[in-house]
Amino acid sequence: MILAIDTSIGSTVAVVEPSGVVRAEAGSEGTLGHAELIGTLLVRALDEAGIAPADVTHVAAGMGPGAFTGLRIGIAAARAFALGRGIPVVPVASHDAAALRHLDTNPAGPFAIVTDARRRENAITVYDGVDDRGLPRRVAGPELRPRAADLAADPLTAAADIVDTPAISAAALGRAAALALAAGWEPTGELAETEPLYLRSPDVTIGHAPKKVSA
Amino acid sequence: MHVTGPLILGIETSCDETGIGIVRGRSRAGERNILLSNTIASSMDEHARYGGVVPEVAARAHLEALQPAIERAIDEAGVSLSDIDAVAVTSGPGLAGALMVGIGAAKALAVSLGRPLYAVNHLVGHIAADILDADAPPLEYPTVALLVSGGHTSLLLVRDLTSDVELLGETVDDAAGEAFDKVARILGLPYPGGPEIDRAAAEGDPNAIRFPRGLSRASDMAKHRYDFSFSGLKTAVARWIEQREAAGEPVPVADVAASFREAVVDVLVTKALDACAQHGVPRLLLGGGVIANRRLRDVALERAAAAGVTVRIPPLSLCTDNGAMIAALAAELIAEGRAPSTLEFGADSTLPVTQIQVAVADPVAVEST
Numbered sequence: 279m280i281l282a283i284d285t286s287i288g289s290t291v292a293v294v295e296p297s298g299v300v301r302a303e304a305g306s307e308g309t310l311g312h313a314e315l316i317g318t319l320l321v322r323a324l325d326e327a328g329i330a331p332a333d334v335t336h337v338a339a340g341m342g343p344g345a346f347t348g349l350r351i352g353i354a355a356a357r358a359f360a361l362g363r364g365i366p367v368v369p370v371a372s373h374d375a376a377a378l379r380h381l382d383t384n385p386a387g388p389f390a391i392v393t394d395a396r397r398r399e400n401a402i403t404v405y406d407g408v409d410d411r412g413l414p415r416r417v418a419g420p421e422l423r424p425r426a427a428d429l430a431a432d433p434l435t436a437a438a439d440i441v442d443t444p445a446i447s448a449a450a451l452g453r454a455a456a457l458a459l460a461a462g463w464e465p466t467g468e469l470a471e472t473e474p475l476y477l478r479s480p481d482v483t484i485g486h487a488p489k490k491v492s493a
Numbered sequence: 494m495h496v497t498g499p500l501i502l503g504i505e506t507s508c509d510e511t512g513i514g515i516v517r518g519r520s521r522a523g524e525r526n527i528l529l530s531n532t533i534a535s536s537m538d539e540h541a542r543y544g545g546v547v548p549e550v551a552a553r554a555h556l557e558a559l560q561p562a563i564e565r566a567i568d569e570a571g572v573s574l575s576d577i578d579a580v581a582v583t584s585g586p587g588l589a590g591a592l593m594v595g596i597g598a599a600k601a602l603a604v605s606l607g608r609p610l611y612a613v614n615h616l617v618g619h620i621a622a623d624i625l626d627a628d629a630p631p632l633e634y635p636t637v638a639l640l641v642s643g644g645h646t647s648l649l650l651v652r653d654l655t656s657d658v659e660l661l662g663e664t665v666d667d668a669a670g671e672a673f674d675k676v677a678r679i680l681g682l683p684y685p686g687g688p689e690i691d692r693a694a695a696e697g698d699p700n701a702i703r704f705p706r707g708l709s710r711a712s713d714m715a716k717h718r719y720d721f722s723f724s725g726l727k728t729a730v731a732r733w734i735e736q737r738e739a740a741g742e743p744v745p746v747a748d749v750a751a752s753f754r755e756a757v758v759d760v761l762v763t764k765a766l767d768a769c770a771q772h773g774v775p776r777l778l779l780g781g782g783v784i785a786n787r788r789l790r791d792v793a794l795e796r797a798a799a800a801g802v803t804v805r806i807p808p809l810s811l812c813t814d815n816g817a818m819i820a821a822l823a824a825e826l827i828a829e830g831r832a833p834s835t836l837e838f839g840a841d842s843t844l845p846v847t848q849i850q851v852a853v854a855d856p857v858a859v860e861s862t
């Protein structure tokens with residue numbers, strides 16, 4: 279049984295069967311309060327799925343892109359839950375979950391998942407169809423673009439349908455993990471592969487010489 | 494039957510140290526808590542180029558450090574995660590984004606293990622570090638506690654570790670450790686400033702320059718008797734050096750460092766002992782990373798002895814931010830029969846010391862452990 283956690287935008291937790299059937303999903307679309315909500319959402323999703331923590335075999339972690347502070351809470355929770363049970367974490371790009379969900383109801387032409395990346399920027403990943411595992415095929419991104427950018431004129435997105443995505447679904451994230459697992463996904467132990475998709479360096483300036491205080 | 498106390502894993506991520514501690518709590522009154530491991534992963538080196546802790550850098554480092562730190566702590570303690578009886582975590586005060594990483598992990602770990610969670614106060618945790626010192630006699634109450642680090646400078650009156658802690662005063666601007674970092678930069682010394690200032694001060698005269706003692710005037714006594722201020726001191730040091738340079742004279746780095754350190758130490762010890770005298774408490778507990786400063790410990794011990802005050806200093810490895818002190822505080826709460834926290838708390842960057850545990854569950858709703 280896959281426990282899926284994503285806090286890249288809102289806070290969402292789901293339980294998904296290895297076959298991809300969604301057993302339970304609990305969440306809040308609010309973009310704040312991830313730390314407050316995460317524990318209760320975990321309990322609710324497990325309860326609604328009617329399973330115990332010991333029944334979980336994999337934890338799918340939404341790796342972003344997203345607002346850093348919130349994003350980290352879900353990843354920290356996913357890793358700690360997995361550690362507590364001695365099971366692997368399956369890192370999934372949060373946009374992959376949105377793309378999988380988009381494909382449920384839309385044809386498989388090129389499309390761009392667009393999420394709010396704060397600071398008047400959007401995070402964009404472009405997909406085209408599905409690969410042999412049934413997962414959305416990522417062709418470009420994720421990359422940042424100014425919110426005001428003309429996406430129709432941007433080489434990244436010119437050929438793609440724009441899919442504005444206000445929320446990520448942990449159920450879709452869990453389904454993406456189920457597809458990857460069914461196709462033989464195994465943990466590699468490569469940290470680089472499991473690093474959050476921050477897309478930005480920490481916002482700091484290198485210290486300069488102290489300012490003069492005398493008049 | 495041999496009865497053992499609960500095994501507690503503490504998670505601390507309030508600043509730049511990812512601390513995991515494992516403590517075997519006492520099962521009866523009179524027994525002692527046992528420290529099994531105290532694992533710390535610091536991101537200090539990553540902050541060095543910025544001259545101070547950068548919250549986003551610290552938060553990213555916590556996320557990467559947590560899992561390996563927990564694994565190491567478990568290993569050192571010779572236990573497995575399934576043996577853990579309770580999880581403890583710092584809810585505040587501290588850097589919000591950093592605290593949230595530990596909170597997210599602690600909640601998920603508690604849920605995955607099916608164990609209760611205790612969300613506790615970081616500052617009170619610094620006091621709890623003292624009860625892990627197996628060689629020290631039990632902590633006596635009331636005691637005044639002086640907690641000094643790069644993140645806080647607080648004077649507390651502790652009547653009981655788990656139920657009655659009062660804030661007497663705290664810094665109104667920079668923390669003492671921050672002042673060391675900033676003055677080190679003014680003197681062209683690297684980060685962190687504490688050890689660097691110490692090294693530079695070794696050959697200096699602490700009485701060479703009379704730098705100001707913040708909030709120590711008679712007129713400050715009414716409102717700020719136990720508060721601290723180090724921002725004026727930093728400015729005074731900068732101004733003194735600029736005047737020297739403007740006059741074309743060399744800057745006596747050793748004397749400046751020694752005199753600055755003396756001003757910090759003097760005001761810390763004076764106010765702490767004043768609190769002891771005014772409250773009739775002949776006990777002073779020191780905690781926080783700046784306690785590693787030998788001059789501070791020496792002056793405190795010397796002047797406390799003259800004032801008839803007994804000083805307690807936890808082992809230095811437990812004075813800096815760590816997870817063991819968080820586990821120790823939870824151990825005491827459990828020994829007192831306190832209910833765990835609910836899962837509904839968040840990070841509180843300004844959590845008051847009066848809130849020793851947050852989000853305490855309704856005891857009736859909680860099955861006893």
Ligand SMILES: [Zn+2]
Pocket residue numbers: 615619642644645781782813814
């Ligand atoms: Zn501290």
